[in-house]
Amino acid sequence: MLLGILKETAPGETRVALLPESLKSLVAQGIAVSVEPGAGLAAGASDQAYAEAGATIAADRASLLATADILPVVNAPDAADQARLKPGSVVIGFLKPLDAPHALDTAIARPATLFSMELVPRISRAQSMDALSSMATVAGYKAVIAAADRIPRLFPMLMTAAGTIPPARVFVIGAGVAGLQAIATARRLGAVVEAYDVRAAAGEQVRSLGAKFLDVDLGGISTEGGGGYAAELTEEALDRGRDLITRTAAHSDVIVTTAQVPGRPAPRLIRQAAVEAMRPGSVVVDLAAPAGGNCELTKPGVEQKIGGVTLLAPLNLPAEVPVHASQLYARNILNFLALILKKGELTVDLADEVLAGACVAHNGKPVNPRVAKLLEPANAPANLLTDAQRR
Numbered sequence: 001m002l003l004g005i006l007k008e009t010a011p012g013e014t015r016v017a018l019l020p021e022s023l024k025s026l027v028a029q030g031i032a033v034s035v036e037p038g039a040g041l042a043a044g045a046s047d048q049a050y051a052e053a054g055a056t057i058a059a060d061r062a063s064l065l066a067t068a069d070i071l072p073v074v075n076a077p078d079a080a081d082q083a084r085l086k087p088g089s090v091v092i093g094f095l096k097p098l099d100a101p102h103a104l105d106t107a108i109a110r111p112a113t114l115f116s117m118e119l120v121p122r123i124s125r126a127q128s129m130d131a132l133s134s135m136a137t138v139a140g141y142k143a144v145i146a147a148a149d150r151i152p153r154l155f156p157m158l159m160t161a162a163g164t165i166p167p168a169r170v171f172v173i174g175a176g177v178a179g180l181q182a183i184a185t186a187r188r189l190g191a192v193v194e195a196y197d198v199r200a201a202a203g204e205q206v207r208s209l210g211a212k213f214l215d216v217d218l219g220g221i222s223t224e225g226g227g228g229y230a231a232e233l234t235e236e237a238l239d240r241g242r243d244l245i246t247r248t249a250a251h252s253d254v255i256v257t258t259a260q261v262p263g264r265p266a267p268r269l270i271r272q273a274a275v276e277a278m279r280p281g282s283v284v285v286d287l288a289a290p291a292g293g294n295c296e297l298t299k300p301g302v303e304q305k306i307g308g309v310t311l312l313a314p315l316n317l318p319a320e321v322p323v324h325a326s327q328l329y330a331r332n333i334l335n336f337l338a339l340i341l342k343k344g345e346l347t348v349d350l351a352d353e354v355l356a357g358a359c360v361a362h363n364g365k366p367v368n369p370r371v372a373k374l375l376e377p378a379n380a381p382a383n384l385l386t387d388a389q390r391r
């Protein structure tokens, strides 16, 4: 059984799927590990460190693709790489099966067994494999750090002999995993934090972090879409949120916005007027940029100046924290691998709800019903973003 660790090729990607420290339990099971030269360099892991952990360094990428039985990855391999996969091999990673299902056609036809980390069911048993949450945590932290680095002010309140500096005011929109980490980070830096989410349940979590939860009367409509996620709202309900956001923006130095509805473009919540109402030097970080963005001015992947306000729309913040993002991701991957590797043998049991939920395709056939539907020729989604925007 050969497990391959590839060097990620997506522009700007610095993470690696497994680190040297991840290999102990795999090697102990008798699994051979082979690493593409330089795979972990950007995440601080040298070829030598992998070798010391028991891996061999592959001659080249093509031979690794052709011989590996299991390939944990961060991003989906491109079509040329997919065409080289060993038939029957298993690929696990952020494969974007709901955004771009047909980008996986070649791998499905090899056939390779594909597992998508985005599709791991968010149930208690699978929490340790929840890579979306791991990466959202990193992104929420880094969004606040990026904003603190940009604003021409200090975050904490300072009382000095030269006078008192008031704390920065941070407004977080969407108090899910990324939003809560943004709140916690901004609080640690001493900011005064307000937050808004359509899910009333988020209020308690926001307050427990020492931030103020802003309530909007949405007329009693249901805002929970199942599984703890938000539902898609009507334009009228969205407008009430937009009004609150415009009012709050006027006294905020930083907005970190994270609102998303699974499988839908991100809700447009921040009007141009809200950005224009902010003080010069203020910063908006739109973490929903990969799904189109929460701000109507957002251009995914592009940094803009709107008057005196900086609008950031990063597409891959976890790649700016490659060591810890890789460490968390590798742990999620290892926990997932434990479901398909028993004493060094590969066993794909699709009766397991976690495996069935995460499985894009097995033996040449789609497995997850949402993906299967999208792969029917008539149902290919209009991609949320172009490839250029995705980068």
Ligand code: NAD
Binding pocket: 121, 122, 123, 124, 126, 127, 130, 132, 133, 136, 173, 174, 175, 176, 177, 178, 179, 196, 197, 198, 199, 202, 227, 228, 229, 230, 233, 238, 241, 258, 259, 260, 261, 262, 267, 269
């Ligand atoms: P997400 O990335 O889909 O959305 C981020 C936040 O945006 C959510 O809190 C959502 O309510 C909010 N939002 C959506 N539309 C909005 C709007 N119009 N206005 C304001 N806010 C809006 O969500 P997420 O961060 O991945 O997770 C959301 C929920 O799932 C949370 O309750 C979280 O605790 C839960 N969760 C559960 C598990 C698990 O059980 N294993 C794992 C992760 C997250």
